[in-house]
Amino acid sequence: MVVYLIFVLLSCTIFFFVSCSNAVDSVSANQPIKDGNTIVSYGETYELGFFSPGKSKNRYLGIWYKKISPCTVVWVANRHTPNTDASGVFEVTTDRILLIHSGISIGNRSVIWSSNSTILSVNPVAQLLDTGNLVVWDESSNKENPIWQSFDYPGDTFLPGMKFGKDLITGRERYLTSWKSPDDPSVGEYKLWLDTNGYPQIFVVKGLVRHARLGPWNGVGFRGFALENTNPILYAEFTVNDKEIYYGVKLKSSVILRRVMMNDGNPRQLNWIERTQEWVMYGNIVVDSCSYYGRCGPYGICSIELPPCSCMEGFEPRVSEDWNGGDWSLGCQRRKPLNCGTRDVFHKISGVKFPDTRRSWYNVTMSLGECEMVCRRNCSCTAYANVDIRNGGSGCLLWFDDLMDITEYEDQQELYIRLASSELAGGSSFNKKKEVLTVMLSVSSAALLLSAVAYACRKKMKTPHKKGRGENENEPFVGSRPHTLVKDQSSVQIENLDEVPFLSMYQIVNTDNFKIDNKIGEGGFGPVYKGVLEYGKVIAVKRLSETSQQGLDEFQNEVICIAKLQHRNLVKLLGYCIHGNERILVYEYMENKSLDHFCLQHPDLLSSSYFADEDRGSMLDWPQRFHIIHGIAQGILYLHQDSRLQIIHRNLKAGNILLDSEMNPKISDFGLARKFVGQDDMAKTKKVVGTYGYVSPEYAVHGCFSIKSDVFSFGVIVLEIVSGKKNREFSHEAHSDNLLGHAWRLYKENKSIQLLNASLRNSCVISEVLRSIHIGLLCVQHHAEDRPTMLSVVLMLISEGALPPPKQPAFFTEESHRQVDSVSTLEEYTITLLHAR
Template identity: 40%
Template sequence: MGWFLRYIVTMLLSLILSFCTCQDKIVPGKSVSGNLTLTSSLGAFSLLFFSPENSTKYFLGIQYNTFPETAIVWVANRESPLDSPGVFMLGSDGNLVVLDEARKVVVWSSNVPVSAAAKNNTTGLLMDTGNLVLRFGVDALWESFDHPSDNMLPGIKISMNKRTGQQRRLTSWATPDDPQPGNFTYGIDPKVPLQAFVWKETTPYWRSTVSVGKATKTFFQDQDGTEYYISYNFDVDEVYFTFHVSDSSVKLRVWLNPTGELKVLLWQSSNKTWLPLNKYPYDNCAFYARCGPYGACRRGEPRSPCKCLTGFTAKFPNQWAAGDWSGGCVRENVLTCGNGILERYFSKLENMKLPDHSVLLENRSMSQCESECQHNCSCTAYAYVNATDESNIGKCLAWFGELVDLENNKIFPNDIYIPVHGSELGNKGLSVNSLKQSLHSLVIAIVSSAAGLLTITFGYFLWKKNLGKEGRIAGRMSENISNVSAAGGKNILQFNDTELPLFSLRSILAATNNFSEMNKLGEGGFGPVYKGIFLGDQEVAIKRLSKKSGQGHLEFMNEFKLIAKLQHTNLVRLLGCCTEEEEMILIYEYMPNRSLDKFLFDPSEKTKLDWDTRFRIIEGIAQGVLYIHKYSRLKIIHRDLKASNVLLDGTMNPKVSDFGMARIFGINQIEANTNKVVGTYGYMSPEYALYGHFSEKLDVYSFGILLLEIVSGKRNASFYRFENSLTLAQWVWELWKEGRGMEVIDASVRETCRTHEALRCVHVGLLCVQEAPADRPTMSSVIRMMEADEATSLPLSKEPAFSTCRNSSSAVTTYSNNVVTITLPEAR
């Protein structure tokens, strides 16, 4: 019987080889079609047209030449399946192409620029690594390794370019019989590039551990002694994972299967099968956020795997008891924070998978790491972990939001420290440094209180002398707030001719679950913003003035007065306020899609901003600014127009927000001066930043910068990190002068946008950022220019302001931060 099986195997192999062209190259005039294949020089891989089992469609793919279990590791035309085998060849432009012979159309192409000299001299080579390469001479013009499918072979990088945001990811098949892109992807986390994710569509499914250091290698060994390692690298331009094996003849691959499992598979010649060495998620505890916020999953506890952290209790006890842990846990006792120092202790949790959303704090010792968290009221945990590179220097990680995706497992060597109330600590986890810090904090608090009393006394007399006018305004506001009457069963706040509901503090506490961290949307200069849900499931955004805020009563009153009088579809709507117990709270309509900058500058989110959406957002912002300049009851200059102050509703329509810095103009007033320059540097016009002169042309300038950001997808404030030019406007100007305006347009929409419309937006943006205010158009003119047809010509633009000098920041006092580093999210 054995000889018969060997005979059958030999015959099958002979049959397969008979169809093979026995070559590893595609040259001009040659092709692969029907049952023909390309085979790498040593026979490890072959390229061929295949039809999956239970499918009638055909794809061009690369497979391991293993028998009987061949494995497809790369597919060309995943999104364009064929009804019959096609033709693989070099196209007339020198690119590798897949041709649908029946319809005579190209369904897939390597699609790279090929010079005129190279067009008829390119070569396609299938290498023994499994990499398909388009070459001109010795130069590689394109590689399949740069465009992986669902398999990762030794040498393939799963990466993220930190400069461009470009990512290289695995994408699963739709089903085991359908190579088209499925629901799962594997790649680097764009927000915390210290870790990798498997996403189910856009929802996290599994998360790796956090790697801290510039490079690391994790070694593994199989039963036969073959060694392989997974390498993580974090350099100036790129973050990437890759893996290698000690013996190049060993067949090893990482496969993201259609159900979202990431498997490390080794080919065993003796058993003729792919042996799984590792898989992720490896058990139920490894699924992302299995136990919800502040809940840790304990491996080996199948009946009750979830446990709340010290100081926390189940948010929904009944669901928790029934086995639904998704709601997670909430803190039992509120922690206090006084004089900028947290009055708390730390509980040590051992053998923990580090939570998601970590922030790396460079150049901190262990004690400094603890002190950093001790002195930040928003810090929810810290950890000091050994670096994974050769430096072996410990690194400080901190968390400033909910702790999610926690797992207690001995395979994790990390300890994390969470703040707890002294009564909850017991006899475990209290660090000596925390005791010292608490005593030190007490001394500071006493001294600060004494100093504060003197400051308040001195400030009172200073206020009486110099700030009486502002004090009287605030006083009138307090009087008006107390003048509350009932109307239609609601409390109505009377402020001049403004009527707004006055919400009770009790109702706001109920709506936000006592200002729970779980409900926190972000934090800005004014203070934190929370999501609230009132009776009737009405969702709102609740903005609470922070005691530490640089803004105060005047900004609160300014925003309250202005937004209450503004009614426009492209301006955020103020629903009411609360002023009980010294609280100053504003309630707005809730914007489910957050702020524009969260989409525009996040590589994983910007694909949701197609050209039509971007143009609609530009038009909406322009209409909102035109309204406050010309058509509202008050003529208003916003003074802080930027991407983070543009909110997006459920259908991605823009609404201008944050009027705390705005100024009211007289109807016939043209300009004004101020000694207090406020706003965000980079969006300020030169006459305002340098001399305090402002007019509606200040908002026009800010709109111009914002318009260029939306079209280019580049953040103005951090532009020097990406290009040689000093500003975004200067970079656009240089390209525009050279007739290269298309290069300004974000690469993610460049091929799909309406060219004349996009270039017109660039032109309008440059007109808005001209140095002289008189040269800039009004918002009415901006809208007319954007609505004009293709044949209408626009005025010539002059060189932008601030194109040759950036060093004017000394004249600027900013109250609104434009975030360009990893930090707490801005309030929206």
């Protein structure tokens, strides 16, 4: 009996210690970690818990090296929302997955941070791996597919095993952002980012201004990053496919290293030396003055020798006086113009970091000879090269713009520059003298012309505008970046404006000069023009008009919001301009205008010459429309849940959904957007803004708005996409219902498919159509609490499960619309009608 008791006791003891050892690196639901407690990875490499950085007394949840002193943090959860005391608690939940809250008692708790995963879990477990990755699994699922992981949301530190790049399916980008200071882990000025426009390359950016660049991938490493190409302790990998583009490193030996985006703008690799117990800088990306982006301008080559800048062969300084005076930013220009076709030659150079590849094209299977043929046939092609140096070189890379940011670099890859044949063949002295004379005359004429244009523009800028809206009318035509706006004679500070490039009025006027022929639209903000920047980038320019009902608040909101929002389904803000009374926003140009132009029928516009008398509603088939619905939903979900700023858009409508060249939707117009905290927060305003037909009832009647207001607008857009009809302009011979009422009527009669536009019958998938209509009706239900969240909408769109029955929609008859119209006449409920910008 005694032996039996000893056996049982020993078994229980072993089970207890095994259980504890298994649980030391993980946390499941109902196992909160309080401030002061930690979990440690299996190999005791990393530790997770609450900490205070530097001299700060704020508390953050972070991951640091377990056995390295002083504490070296590699990841922080609540970077922007610290706890001010030691009452923080970290736990795993089934709805938000990971949660940090403060407060001793349950009634006093407030949410500080949540992971907001889009995948729900029944039995979630958070585990700290020995790679430094905090992952969340479902105990019943495959551990190779985590629900959430910290490696998808890096801070300032890149660790071996991370993916650095872009997920092409979800649009998520993984990049490094510096801390504000050693005492403040919130996002600082600098970002290390993989740019996937053109051939992928890595930039250090300050806001949206490029600070430094690593050349494109050459099969072994990134050109311009010698540390990587010769590194004996790790090897780099670069993956490009239709699902993702990312860069990563794997260790060759058991060393401890990290790459950090420092708050001074210099990314560094630091190695831990066990013998001396210190971090040693193994390499620095920005190592000399040539590492800074575009120092020598277009077609200039930077060298560590003095002077640092020289022109490529066949090129000369664009402005000799500036060049000789040490200002190389304007770069170089061709000595002889191109003839195009077979009359041009390609000059081979080597030993340089390849130029900026944002305006490039590549094919990984083409030979170098095929690459030359493609470039020769295209007069816009300025240079070509192979992509991969492995196995003698393969793949084709073409440039279609001025060659920018070229640096001397030990690299055997060859770059072929397009030159006029006479440039290398030479010519008679008479011809050379004639060319010099021609150049001198051309430069003189151009100088006179530019002087005249500058004078005219300066005079135009000095013309008085409406009083009370501007700044000093005599400010310089090309000035420094302004820091304040003036509103009613008082300064209004715009915070974080450095995140968006400032464009001078000179650049804007040279872009499009606000010609009537370039005007592409008119919105509540003002007219919109098409323009082209100096380097060939096509843009859309929005100019605040004097009669606009919008003003400085909306302008500031637009600049700040879009600067902090990065998603494939949101429009990109490329820059802004403040000059005198002028307020100008510059966006990426959308070739296919807005959704209502292509998807909704406008009786007064169907005869437009742009569409050659063709019904635009038939130009988008069902697969394209379903793709657009998905994209809009993903964009709104990002705004509500996954972005740096949680945003309620407040003006979602078909006219504010822009379409790029591949018909991908881009949400635009953030002038009325508002930040919020918490998923169900409700705000109230005395000034209701938006567009009839898209505004939710609680907002239109009571001035109350929340994320469910955006959900209502999304539902209207979905029903418009399916039917090809606008909600407010819909009419039916049998009743006076608007589009929502008509869709509700058909649903109750089990005839929802009749809502489908006739032009889509041959391309539609009936199950997708019916599901879209059902989801649209769920989104436009009268009461906000009945509407789903955008997370639920996205899940319903991609799943095939049963949907809950919708309740009666809001504003489903014209009579109810008239009731809302009557409310809008009251001073406290003014609805500002805004049109597509």
